Structure formats: C-alpha cells, structure tokens
Amino acid sequence: MLEQLLIFTRGGLILWELGNALKGSPIDALIRSCILEERSADSAFHYDGPAGCAAYTLKWAFDNDLGLVFVAVYQRILHLLYVDDLLAAARREFSRVYDSKRTSYDDFVETFRQLQMEAEARAEEMRKFKQAGRAPAAPGKKQVPGAASRGSGKQRTSGGSGSGKDESDGDPGNGRRSENGSSKGQENEINENSRAQNVIVHGKENGAPQVEAFDVSKLQKLRSKGGKKTDTGGGGCKAAKTEPKKIAKKNRVWDDSLSESRLDFTDPVDDRGQGPEVVVADQGESMMDKEEIVSSDSEGEEDEEVENEKPGTKKKGWFSSMLQSISGNAVLEKSDLRPALKALKDRLMTKNVAEEIAEKLCESVATSLEGKKLGSFTRVSSTVQTAMEDALLRILTPKRSIDILRDVHAAKEQGRPYVVVFVGVNGVGKSTNLAKVAYWLLQHKINVMLAACDTFRSGAVEQLRTHARRLQIPIFEKGYEKDPAIVAKEAIQEAKHNNSDVVLVDTAGRMQDNEPLMRALSKLINLNNPDLVLFVGEALVGNDAVDQLTKFNQKLADLSMVPNARLIDGILLTKFDTIDDKVGAALSMVYVSGAPVMFVGCGQSYTDLKKLNIKSIVKTLIK
Numbered sequence: 295m296l297e298q299l300l301i302f303t304r305g306g307l308i309l310w311e312l313g314n315a316l317k318g319s320p321i322d323a324l325i326r327s328c329i330l331e332e333r334s335a336d337s338a339f340h341y342d343g344p345a346g347c348a349a350y351t352l353k354w355a356f357d358n359d360l361g362l363v364f365v366a367v368y369q370r371i372l373h374l375l376y377v378d379d380l381l382a383a384a385r386r387e388f389s390r391v392y393d394s395k396r397t398s399y400d401d402f403v404e405t406f407r408q409l410q411m412e413a414e415a416r417a418e419e420m421r422k423f424k425q426a427g428r429a430p431a432a433p434g435k436k437q438v439p440g441a442a443s444r445g446s447g448k449q450r451t452s453g454g455s456g457s458g459k460d461e462s463d464g465d466p467g468n469g470r471r472s473e474n475g476s477s478k479g480q481e482n483e484i485n486e487n488s489r490a491q492n493v494i495v496h497g498k499e500n501g502a503p504q505v506e507a508f509d510v511s512k513l514q515k516l517r518s519k520g521g522k523k524t525d526t527g528g529g530g531c532k533a534a535k536t537e538p539k540k541i542a543k544k545n546r547v548w549d550d551s552l553s554e555s556r557l558d559f560t561d562p563v564d565d566r567g568q569g570p571e572v573v574v575a576d577q578g579e580s581m582m583d584k585e586e587i588v589s590s591d592s593e594g595e596e597d598e599e600v601e602n603e604k605p606g607t608k609k610k611g612w613f614s615s616m617l618q619s620i621s622g623n624a625v626l627e628k629s630d631l632r633p634a635l636k637a638l639k640d641r642l643m644t645k646n647v648a649e650e651i652a653e654k655l656c657e658s659v660a661t662s663l664e665g666k667k668l669g670s671f672t673r674v675s676s677t678v679q680t681a682m683e684d685a686l687l688r689i690l691t692p693k694r695s696i697d698i699l700r701d702v703h704a705a706k707e708q709g710r711p712y713v714v715v716f717v718g719v720n721g722v723g724k725s726t727n728l729a730k731v732a733y734w735l736l737q738h739k740i741n742v743m744l745a746a747c748d749t750f751r752s753g754a755v756e757q758l759r760t761h762a763r764r765l766q767i768p769i770f771e772k773g774y775e776k777d778p779a780i781v782a783k784e785a786i787q788e789a790k791h792n793n794s795d796v797v798l799v800d801t802a803g804r805m806q807d808n809e810p811l812m813r814a815l816s817k818l819i820n821l822n823n824p825d826l827v828l829f830v831g832e833a834l835v836g837n838d839a840v841d842q843l844t845k846f847n848q849k850l851a852d853l854s855m856v857p858n859a860r861l862i863d864g865i866l867l868t869k870f871d872t873i874d875d876k877v878g879a880a881l882s883m884v885y886v887s888g889a890p891v892m893f894v895g896c897g898q899s900y901t902d903l904k905k906l907n908i909k910s911i912v913k914t915l916i917k
C-alpha cells in the first residue's frame with residue numbers, strides 16, 4: 295500500500311497530498327540527500343529513519359516545465375510494482391489541471407484513485423504475463439479518459455509505458471532509468487543511513503534561479519483548505535526554517551607566501567563562511583545546436599524514450615528547431631540533451647572526475663531538464679552547461695558551516711580541548727598537512743598539541759616529533775605498537791592539563807579494505823568522539839577517490855559499536871599544487887561523502903594550506 299503521495303512545486307509549496315504524515319520525514323530526507331545532491335537520476339531512495347520507524351522506499355517524478363515534483367512513499371518490505379507507472383500517470387493528469395493561481399486540488403483525489411486502480415491492474419496484468427513467460431502488452435495503452443499531453447507540441451514523457459515492470463527494471467514512466475537497465479537501477483539506490491549526517495539544505499544559496507531551487511525548509515501547504523490532505527493524519531510537511539546568514543568575507547592574515555600561480559583553485563583559508571559566488575550563466579548565444587541533434591540521430595541510439603516519442607518529434611529538422619528555439623517553444627527531450635551531456639561527461643572525466651560520478655551527474659541534469667521549455671535563442675549546450683554549473687555549485691557548497699576557529703573557542707568555554715582526527719590512506723600527506731593546520735591555528739593564537747597515534751608505521755612518531763619541534767608545540771607520544779585509541783584518549787586528558795586548546799591526532803595510513811586497521815580507527819573515533827574527523831585525500835586520485843571515501847565511511851559505520859556512528863566530517867585535499875586543472879577529485883569526494891572540502895594542501899611548507907575556491911573549481915570543471 296502506498297503510504298504517501300505528495301505533489302509539490304520546486305519552490306516547496308505542497309499542492310496535493312495523500313496519506314498520513316510519516317515519522318522521520320522521509321520526503322525531507324529525499325530532498326536533502328538525493329534531489330539537492332544531484333542524485334535525482336537514481337531509481338529509488340531508501341529511507342531507514344530513526345529507531346522504531348519503518349523503512350521506506352521513495353520514488354519520484356518531475357514535471358520540469360511546470361516545476362512540479364511528484365513523490366510516492368511506501369514501506370520498503372512491500373515491492374510495489376506499479377509505483378513508477380502511477381507516478382507517471384499522476385504527473386500527466388495533474389499537469390493538465392495544474393494552474394499556478396489555483397488554490398485547491400481536492401478534486402484530484404478521484405482522478406488519482408482511478409489512476410491507482412489502473413496502475414495496479416496493469417502491474418497485475420504484467421505479473422501474469424511474466425508468469426506465463428510472454429511478452430508484456432504494449433505500454434501506455436490504458437489511460438484515464440480524456441488524458442492527453444498538454445499543449446507543448448510534444449508528447450510529455452509517456453505516462454503508462456512499461457507499467458507493471460518489476461521494480462528493478464527500467465523506469466517506464468519518466469525515462470529516468472531506462473538507460474540504466476535493471477542492475478544499474480539497483481546499484482543506484484542509496485541508503486539515507488550510509489550518507490553523511492548533518493546535512494542542512496540551502497536550496498538557493500548557490501544562486502540558482504528561484505523556480506529551480508529546491509528548498510526543503512520551505513515545504514508548505516497551499517494556504518487554503520485546498521491544500522489539506524485527502525487522508526487522515528497530521529501534516530507531513532515541515533515548518534519553514536530560516537536560511538543561514540552569509541558571513542562577510544574576512545581577509546586571511548597569516549599566510550602571505552602564496553606566489554601567483556597559473557591556476558589557483560584555492561582561497562585563503564580564512565574566508566570563513568563565504569559562500570561561492572554564482573557563476574554567470576552563459577545563456578542566449580544562439581539557436582539550438584544543429585550538430586547536436588544530427589549527431590544524436592546519427593548515433594542511432596534506440597532506447598525507450600526514443601521509441602515512446604511521437605512520430606515526427608524526434609526528427610525535427612534544423613530549421614524547425616531553430617524556429618522553436620527563437621520562439622522559445624522547444625521542449626527539451628532526453629535525445630536533445632544527450633550529445634551535450636556526453637560532451638560534458640567526457641570533459642568532467644578529463645578533469646579527473648570519477649567516471650561513475652560524471653555519469654550520475656549527467657543523468658541527474660538530464661532528469662532536471664527533460665520536458666522543460668528552452669528559452670528563446672538558447673542553445674541546448676548552454677542550457678545543459680548552466681544546469682551542470684548550478685548542480686556543481688550545489689554539490690560543492692558546504693551543507694553546514696564548519697567554522698573551526700569558532701568551534702575551538704566554544705570547546706574552550708566548555709573547558710575541554712577541540713579534537714581533530716586526521717584519517718586517510720598511506721602517504722597522502724596526513725602528517726604534513728596536520729602540521730600545516732597546527733601552524734594555521736598557531737597564527738590564530740590557539741594552543742595546539744599533537745598526538746602521535748600512528749603507532750604502526752616506523753618513523754611516524756619521529757616525523758611528527760620533528761614538526762612539533764619546528765613549530766615549538768607539545769607532542770603526546772607513546773611510541774609504537776600501542777593501541778592508538780588509548781594513546782589518543784591519554785593525549786586529550788594531557789591537553790586538559792597543559793591548557794592546549796586543540797589536539798591534532800595523527801593516525802596511521804590505512805587502505806580502505808584493511809579490516810583490522812579500519813577497526814582500530816573506528817575504535818579511536820568512537821572512544822574519543824572527536825569534534826572533527828578529517829579525511830585527508832590526494833587531489834591526484836581519480837576513480838579511487840570514490841572507493842576510498844565510500845569505504846572509509848562504510849567501515850566506520852559498520853565497525854562502530856554505537857548506534858549513530860561518526861563518519862567523515864570534512865575533507866583535506868592535498869597536493870593541489872601538482873594537478874594543474876585536473877581538479878575533479880574534489881567533486882568526486884564531496885559527492886560521495888557529502889562532506890565539504892575544508893582545506894586544500896598546495897605545497898610542502900607550513901603556509902601551503904588554503905581554502906577551496908568553489909567558483910574557480912566549477913569553472914575549471916565545466917570549461
């Protein structure tokens with residue numbers, strides 16, 4: 295049984311709702327962890343919620359032209375086979391009656407019930423066909439009487455197609471999964487619990503157009519009674535939250551040593567709280583790209599969407615495309631987007647973005663653009679590029695502000711040291727960059743102590759001792775073959791006695807698959823509950839970035855003895871001085887972990903620590 299169906303605008307206004315409010319707000323989680331993070335091309339979202347709460351599966355569909363979102367929620371143990379089909383049908387029918395001035399959609403309940411019955415019937419029919427080992431009936435045959443696409447000139451994404459497919463099959467309704475195939479669809483499913491915690495949404499802070507921006511904090515019902523739920527139960531939407539204020543940029547004072555480099559993706563490390571500037575959209579240059587449409591055709595890619603299109607719409611000529619573009623009537627289809635996205639994906643990969651991430655981002659951008667009207671004189675490529683720029687800014691922009699200096703002072707007021715644990719694979723620069731962070735803190739007149747908790751690699755303690763001597767700061771060390779968790783605990787106690795404000799904990803480098811070392815790290819983190827778990831990763835890394843971060847987080851979650859395991863809070867990217875314009879690791883790491891890049895190491899001296907310049911990274915990735 296469907297638990298909830300919600301129709302809302304991208305601006306956060308709930309237009310129509312069916313079902314009871316659900317514990318834990320799975321729809322909020324979907325928006326935060328999936329849609330805002332450019333995972334909307336995934337096949338489904340799994341939500342485990344707080345203890346005692348049922349596990350749910352969420353599926354969704356967009357009407358990009360109208361800026362509407364349709365979300366269905368059902369218990370995960372139920373494998374409802376008709377949900378994609380139902381969502382597509384609901385989207386089709388609701389789009390017909392949608393009017394931005396309308397205040398009530400109460401009467402939609404009858405249409406919806408009818409659609410639900412039909413979708414269930416189609417799913418049942420499909421199940422029987424499958425059992426009989428026969429091919430399914432042609433999709434999309436059954437429709438609510440009077441159903442028709444709105445007058446965009448093109449068929450809106452085929453509603454009933456492929457109805458009743460097994461959940462692991464491609465998405466018939468909105469074409470979202472049809473390129474992926476079944477197993478991919480399964481792989482794409484993400485689990486809220488495995489994602490980074492502490493995600494706070496700032497849907498509009500990257501400057502994306504108002505209508506585009508999701509703002510979960512603004513999910514609200516239509517004022518009139520028309521917005522009321524059709525079923526029993528309290529409202530499942532959240533009250534509005536205030537958006538965080540931007541803090542004015544402050545100049546860095548301690549580091550004046552950076553020489554002008556040809557490519558500088560870094561900002562002074564003290565740009566506290568500064569949001570990224572919006573990249574000016576490169577819009578309105580020309581008409582639709584004729585090459586793109588031609589190449590799309592010539593590629594001969596025949597997938598479900600292409601088959602489902604109305605005859606004639608796919609093979610629009612260059613002239614008619616141009617006219618449509620001039621008049622602003624062209625409705626974007628996946629096939630229009632594909633060449634531009636393919637080029638963008640290749641570009642991202644040449645910049646060292648992991649292939650899997652580049653692929654997912656392109657799928658997500660396609661999902662967000664499909665069905666949208668192209669503006670007058672706007673090229674598909676620039677529309678895609680702008681959408682990708684917005685997506686990248688959204689991903690790279692920290693979802694919560696971690697201000698170390700502020701937090702250090704807060705900890706001091708509580709009479710305890712602020713603790714940072716540096717983790718990562720071997721040789722990435724943990725100790726060197728830990729020393730840079732120590733130097734930076736010293737510039738801010740903060741008392742720092744180092745804790746030598748790499749009790750594994752010979753020479754590690756001496757290396758840290760050298761940094762401590764050079765920086766003239768205390769070090770807590772217990773030699774080798776000791777339990778690093780205990781050494782860290784003792785170091786924190788010692789810091790209380792010697793009035794250290796911050797303890798920087800060095801740990802042994804470990805491969806993400808090394809179970810015993812990952813277990814030891816999990817113990818260290820859980821025993822000492824540091825303020826910050828900083829993952830140190832090399833900017834040089836390509837596809838392995840995804841594996842490293844995913845597995846570190848996974849192991850920390852799996853090997854933890856406590857219910858709410860601590861995961862990685864932030865990233866320190868090292869060796870940025872060696873990568874030229876191959877800045878993709880920053881994106882891959884943030885995308886897979888949801889953790890922000892807090893520092894960038896760009897050299898081997900103590901002053902070579904910067905803050906990531908998000909705007910510059912996005913420009914480099916796209917251009």
Ligand SMILES: Nc1nc2c(ncn2[C@@H]2O[C@H](COP(=O)(O)OP(=O)(O)OP(=O)(O)O)[C@@H](O)[C@H]2O)c(=O)[nH]1
Pocket residue numbers: 718719720721722723724725726727748751754801802803804868869870871872895896897898902
């Ligand atoms: N070019 C450059 N080199 C760096 C940077 N950060 C660290 N290094 C170098 O990377 C090498 C490894 O640094 P370490 O700090 O020993 O790395 P680690 O992660 O502590 O090593 P393990 O303890 O063995 O895991 C050293 O030669 C550092 O000088 C950086 O930002 N840029």
